[in-house]
Amino acid sequence: MNFKSINPYNEEIVGTYNAETDKAISEKLQKAETAFQSWRKVPLKDRSLLMAKAGNILRRDVEEYARMITLEMGKPISESRAEVNKCALVCDYYAENASEFLSDEIIKTDAQQSFVRHDPIGAVFAIMPWNFPFWQVFRFAAPTLIAGNVGLLKHAPNVFGCAELIEGVFKKAGFPDGVFQNLIVHHDKTESIIAHDVVKAVTLTGSERAGAAVAQISARYIKKTLLELGGNNAFIVWEDADIDKAVATALTARMLNCGQSCIAAKRFILMENIYDEFVTKFTTGVKNLKSGDPLESGTQVGPLARKDLADQLQQQVQKSVTMGAELLLGGKQNGAYHEPTILGNVKPGMPAFDEETFGPLAAMLKVKTIEEAFALSEQSRYGLGVTVCTTNIEMALKYAGEVSDGAYFINELVKSDPRLPFGGEKRSGYGRELAKDGMMEFVNRKTVYVK
Structure with a gap:
């Protein structure tokens, strides 16, 4: 089988x-x-040093890696550079903290000694997506490899160039042959790879459908899985919020990576007293975004990664409008490019509310009370994260326990940070990446007892 990576901006191979x-x-x-x-x-010290070297290589060759990201999936070049540099940060983070995370955990019992040690488990098979082709891989690879495991990568077919460069990062850093390998395979090989005795666990970032399929296969062979799937994040704005700051945050939360992010804000739930002001200012902000060639430094909105993705978003827009949503801005498609689009009067039952919209589409909803806002937020099969904008921090904190998502951000867009655990609930998957939690996912927490 032959795979082609195609530039979504100009359709060149x-x-x-x-x-x-x-x-x-x-x-x-x-x-x-x-x-x-x-x-x-x-020795752990040596494994950590190699990971730190990988971080340095990412910084050194950032232009090469960023260019490949942009060519293959259309991300604006400035965002591609930021992605590569974030990968370097996650390498640094685990290189600096692995010793603490993997140290023996002393537990007092009636034994002479009792503790938990952390041993590697073997080969971890990673099935990764195209939307953050470097970051998704490194946030898995950094903790997993430092812990003493080895990695096998099956990347999305439209970013196989990125996959080869990522394997090259580890080779340049001096990792031994075979510690991290890239597999150029179609999804029909997934089950045979998971079933192989060498593979001890599977991590997947992708769609709900892909996650369900991989979880089913992995369960058949009793292999542990970590799933980071879709999202339909709510962005809630209370009437006491600083609207200008909320709008600035919202623009990034929705339009970063042209909206192609599981943790992007997708449903904007606004108190009725500030609805008009927020929508007006948000619309102005979207109009001011520069669309164009993603390789040009000033571009903020490029194409979606593939034409079929833009087709799907267009269908969601059209169906929502047919069902009563108001088209406030955009709505047109040209090949893989989809105009940044804003829909008003969005209601449950519309694709713009119920489904994950993977592109530059913002759905606006008006509510009368805070309780109604959270009720709408919870009315989703996904559970990655929620943002609340308010000046009443104390009150917002009281609602943290009412949210079933894996993250609750106040006055900030939901984002991943190497220092904090990341993951979702409900149909958004299970398990946690990053922080100590991410390292613990693929180690054997072994109880040692001495009488």
Whole structure:
């Protein structure tokens, strides 16, 4: 099978990649097992040093990596640079903190000694998406490799160029052969890879459908999974909020990466007293965003990663309008480019409310009370994160326990930070990445008892 990576802005072919044979896949799996047996014995200090080197390489070659991201999936070049630099930060974070996270956990019992130690488990198979093609991989790889595991990457087919460069980062940093390997495979090889005895766990970032399929396969073979799936985040603005600041935050929360983010704000739930002001200022802000060639430094909105993604968003817009939503801005599509779009009068039952809209579409809802706002926020099968904008921090904190999502941000967009655990509830998946939690997902927390 032949894969083509196509620039969504001009439809030019970025690269062509041949699928690996069953024999080649088998050889890479065996190489992973061989590498694990020696890698796990490398002192933690040395593994951490290598990860720090990977971070330095990312910074050094940021332009090369950022360019490939933009060519393959259309992200504005300034955002691509920021993504690569964030990957360097996650390398630094785990290099600096792994010793503390992996240290023995002393627990007092009636034993002479009793503690929990943290041992690596082996090969972790990562199935990663195209929307943040470097960041999604590094936030898995940094803690997993430092812990003594080895990684196998199946990236999205439209970013195989990024996948090859990521493997190259670890090679340049001096990681032993086989510790991190890129697999050029179609999804029909997923089950055989998961089933292989070498693979001990699976981590997936992707759609709800992909997550359900991988979880089912992994359960059949008793393999642990971590799933980070879709989202339909609510952005709630109370009437006491600083509207100008809320609008500025909202613009980034919705339009970053052209709206192609699981944690993007998608449903804007606004108190009726500030609805008109917020919508007017938000609309002005969206109009001022510069669309164009994502390789140009001033571009803020580029194409979606593929034409079929823009087609899907257009269908969601049109159906919502047919059901009574008011088209306030945008709404047109040209190939993979979809205009930044704002819909007013959005209600439950419309695609703009019920579904994950993976693109530059903002849905505006008007409510009378704070309780109604949170009730609408909870009216979703997803549960990644919620933003609340208000000057009454104390009151906002009281509502944190009422939100079922995995994150609750006050006066800030929901975002991932290497120092904080990240993950969702409900159909948004399970497990946590980043912080100490992310490292603990793929280690054997082994109880040691001495009488």
